[in-house]
Amino acid sequence: MHNNTLIVVPAYNEELTIGSVVALSKKYGDVLVVDDGSGDRTHEVAISSGAYVIKHPRNMGKAHALKTAFRYAFEKGYEVVVCIDADGQHNPEEIPKLVEPILKDEADLVIGSRFLEDSKKNIPIYRRFGLKILNATAALTIDGVQITDFQSGFRAMNRRTLEEILKLNGDGYSMEGEALVHLAEKGIRIREVPITVRYDVPNKHKKNPLSHGLELLGGLLGLIGYKRPLLLFSTLSLIAFVIAGGLFLWAMTPYYEEGRVYLTQALGAGIFTIIGIQLFVAGLTLNVLAKMVRE
Structure with a gap:
């Protein structure tokens, strides 16, 4: 798995957690941190922890950071790409769980879901309620695919999925949702596996949860307006x-x-x-x- 796998970590002002995320992830593949214009020591800590680092000159948003990483992965010929958040919410030890269905050719895209089995017990009630609304809205945009966690940032994909995502032009966090709609239409095999998520990490909200949720909901309503x-x-x-x-x-x-x-x-x-x-x-x-x- 190691030689053909790239662990992608988009980061913005995550000097407190990026080191541990990189250290725990690098045993499962090469690690690329895209420093999205951080004003702290994210860049230096990531390098000292053993990651490749690409630094944006200014903050351009998560979608641009992911696009930068995906282009790098495609150009370098990686067969499997794993996306994981830099704030420590995701557990890098669960990377093999996401990659396994891809290596077995059972899926093209694997999403770590907070709503399968015992995963959801760690989610604060207000976030669970908001995510349920977003997921229910998202379900209206995707035909024939059952997805419980539309906004999860912990994902693994093969090269075919990577090529399709590079065709998208999504902005901000909406790319995670828009990508699923596009990929489902292209026949990408999507599967979910249960993951655990921490909500006691530092700097866990870059945006107000309400404004972030409304932004995502607006993007999903736009997709519904296009599809239905x-x-x-x-x-x-x-x-x-x-x-x-x-x-x-x-x-x-x-x-x-x-x-x-x-x-x-x-x-x-x-x-x-x-x-x-x-x-x-x-x-x-x-x-x-x-x-x-x-x-």
Whole structure:
């Protein structure tokens, strides 16, 4: 496994944990750390721990760091690539568990899932709830593939998968989700294995969890809008109609007693009704266009 395997570690200001991640990972393959413009000693610690290091001149985001690593892996001829986070949340000792199905030719992409067997017991309740929403939304974008952990960053892939991912142009964390949609469409065999995750590591949130989650949800809704526009716009249309109905009932509250209506609420009901109609028509139109493009 060692000679043909590259362990990819995208890192940004992870001097406290990068050393141990590299030290534990390098017995399973070569380790490449992509220092994404860190302002601390991530670069120096990674090198002293035995990793190859590519340093971005500025912070460009996780997707760019992964793209840099994937291009390196492809150019150097690696057959297996493993992605693992630099903050110590993932256990490098579980790398063989992800690589094994690939070496046995049972999968092209293996995802470490926090929601299989006993993995999920370590997840804080608020994160588990948020991840469930994201995974349920993501399921609407992928046909025929059951994935429990859409946003896991602990993955292993073969060279065919690597080639397909290099064709993508995803930004930020959304690349992890967009890649799965693209790969599923290309017939990549995707499999999950259970992993353990730590949430007591330092610097574990580079972004506010809520804003990060909303960013991911926005990206997934964009994918649904592309793949299933009628579903997305019909849902939004229904929400608009429900709001319109609520405002209409509110507007009519004083009518039977006083013979008048609340004009502001009535106007709001009319506006949301128009919005609902426009959203539904837009969904129908985009659904037809999407089918034409795919055909």
